[in-house]
Each structure stands twice: as structure tokens, then as C-alpha cells.
Amino acid sequence: METGRSNEINLVKGKKVYFASDQHFGAPNEKDSKIREKKFINFLDSIKGDCQVLFLLGDLFDFWHEYKTVVPKGFVRILGKLAELSDMGIVLYFFTGNHDLWMRDYLQNELSIILYTNEQEFDINNKKFFIAHGDGLGPGDKSYKTMKKIFTNPLARWLFQWLHPDIGVTLGNYFSRKNKLISGEEDIKFLGEDNEWLIVFSKEKLKDKKIDYFIYGHRHLPMDLPIGEQKQSHYVNLGDWISYFTYAVFDGESLKLLTYNDN
Template sequence: MSIKTSKDKKVYFASDQHLGAPTPEASFPREKKFVAWLDEVKKDAEVIFLLGDLFDFWFEYKTVVPKGFVRVLGKLAEIRDSGIPIYFFIGNHDLWMTDYFEKELNIPVYHSPQEFLINNKLFLIGHGDGLGPGDKGYKRMKKVFTFPFFQWLFRWLHPDLGVRLGHYMSVKNKLISGDEDAKYLGDENEWLVLYCKQKLTQTHYDYFIFGHRHLPLNIELQSNSTYINLGDWIQYFTYGKYDSTFELLTYKG
């Protein structure tokens, strides 16, 4: 997909809000802060990319979605209704998203990294979970969680039980939660860095934009190719802004 920004317009990126964690009450201030950011960037946004884990747990039954998050959903609907495109990439915590965003908010949902040509620069954009070498335990678990038969079985649980179980697993299971010390491991141990370098042997990308690591990172892979990790909205409150250059910024609002 090709995107050309209009005069004074920007492209914005954010990831890993984990709304609902560790409890809805505790995450409420973060939800309000993220909504305030959306309110601010809509003033000059050409397009907004949300790179997954907006929710700490999300599962769509046929007629039921998790309770809460009214403010952020309402703000996304308002922005989308104003004509600003929003693109959503599922993360490992909102892995079970299907068509709710597309039908209710007119927001397309992507389940894998996608290419976008933005102002003649080629971007590869995604959440980042399960990419590159390693992380084999999570990769096996993801295959189970995304297998249609197991999703069908989960839907037979009453939503009160299913959502409660999902929240518990989201926090307690480290393979799902990624609950580890978010420290930079060095290029040779960062799976997303290795993934980006491997992709560059096939196709040149000017920017790789991912989330998932909960670390704001800006790493030059080659003289004209950069890997950006957007950090999170739990500790860092970081986001990306792009027109002719890419900036990794902290929201202070």
C-alpha cells in the first residue's frame, strides 16, 4: 500500500498499551493518557498505525467482546469517522481479534507484517511476536492458540469464565505475557534485529517498525535501513512520528 502525506501531515505509530493490565482500575489512567494522545495526533495525522497489544486480553465471541475500553474505542471510532485511516496489527495479547474492529470501527486488522510505501520509503510494519530465530516455546503456543478448532472450543466457555481465564493467563503465563526484564540484549541476541537483517538479504526496507519488546529502540541496520521498536505505554509512553524522517518520541501529556 502506498501512502503520501499531505502538507504538514504526519504518520503516527504506537504499540503495547496493554489496557486492562494488571487490572482495569489500574490501567484506567493509562487509557485516558492514550486517548489524550489520540486526541492530540488527530490534528495533523495522515494515518495512524497501532501495532498490537492495545488490550492485555481480547477474545471475540460471535456476539460478545470484552467489557470496558469504551473511551479508547470511542476515540478510535471518532478519528476513523473523521476520515483518518487507522491500521491495526494484532499482537500476542489480542491474538484472537477477528472482525469486530473492521465491522464496528472500519479499521482493517492485519495478522502478519505488511509492507507500506510511505513518502517513497519502504516500511515493513508489524507487532513483532514470533519473528526471527528462537522463542520456540511461544511459537508452539501461538500455533495452538490460532488453530481454529481450539478457538472454537474456547468459545464454548461462558464469556464470564473465558475472559477471566484469559486475563489470568495473560498475566501469569510468561510465554503469553512476555513478562521478562525488558533489557537490550545486543544485536546478536535480539530476535527482531536478526529477523530484520535476514529480511534485508531479500528486500531492501528503509524502516522496520515493530512493537512487542516494550523497549524504545532505534537501531541502524545499514546506512539506509533502520529498525525501530516503539516501546510501550506502561513504562515509556513512546510513539513514532514520520513525515520525511522518523522520530521516536515520548508523550508527556
């Protein structure tokens, strides 16, 4: 985990914390992506009046790689909207996901977004939050964990950056869009508490300390489940902005998982 940052948030009266994840902008193609991008921008407009903090829990882009002086083309509208929120004084946190794990410092320098590459614990109005994208946590998924180690290896990143951006970004987009979650070829179904890796991980975490809310992305299936011996903690998966258009909001006392509808 990154250190040296204060992970304590005290909400001003009337202000809230919002959480969203897995927008996968860029997929499945530019035309369809812009429709979803516009919907997410409308959502951001709808919350900016009472939003004090916005957490984006990864996979905002279906593929993202930052070269030293080059970033992927497109996404001007969403980046501009995030810049507007930042300029308004809204604090933005971003947790890299498995599709945008090759971020460097572009969002930090241009938008003042606070970037995390690993899970973090936050104290928000005296409630304990465990926040992560969720990829690679818990048991199982050994093949992905091996792949992630390769992709995040400094040597692998150094070698990839020597590909011309037209080649590197094209390859990245191709393999990201082959993902079954994006193509719709794979149904997302609840596997039961004993088979959901992030739930198993969260329950193990509760054996060591009290956590009020576990907030994750990655799974694409919106869930809000009470867990723990007394069922006083909550496992929350934020869903996605591909099929569900879901998000969570914390008002300082309780958290709700909601669906955005701009009709």
C-alpha cells in the same frame, strides 16, 4: 500475509503517520489501566490535527477474545476515541499482537479499522516500511511459536468460544496478567544486536530487498537503531504504554521515536 489491499500511502502536505504499540489495557487491574488509558486518549487528542494514518501494532488490550455476538466488557473510552478518529477520516491500521490475536471483525465493522494478522510491507511517500507486531519472527522462541500455532488453530478457537464468556474472558485475563512484562517482575534490557531476534530477522530481510524502516512492537523496549551494511535502514521498536509511553511519527521524509508527556 493478507492480500488484496493497497499498501501505498501518499501523505497530504502537513500530515503525518503515527505508530504506537503495546498499551495492554486491562492490566494490571481496572483502576491502573484506566489511568494509562486516559493518557493514551490524551495522546490521540494531541495528534488528531495532523494525523493522516495511525498504525496500532498490537496488544492494545492485555486480553481480547471476540465471540460471535460478545466482546470483552470495558474499554469504552479508547474505543470511542478511535471511532472519533475514524469518523474524522484518519485511516486506522491494527496489527494483532500475541495478547489480542483472537480478534475477528468487531473493530473493522464498528470502527472501520483495517486489521492485519501478519507482517506487511508499506510504501509511504516512497519510503519502504516493514511493519509487524513482531511476535514469532526471527530465530529462537520456539516454545512461544508452538503455543501461537495452537492458539491460532481454528479448532482451538472453535473450542474456546464454547466456554461461557464469563469463564473464557476471566481465564484469559488471569493468564495474560500473569505475564512478567506486565507485572514488572522482569527487567527489559537490550541484549545486543546479535541476540535481539527482531534485529537478526530484519538484517536477514535486508539481504533480499531494500527496507528503509522496520517498525515493531512486542519487545516493549523503545529502540531506533541504524542497521544494514551502510547503516541506511532503521530498526525501530515502539516500546510500550506501560513504562515508556513512546510512539513514532513519520512526516514524509524522516521518522522519529518520541516520548509522550501530557503534564
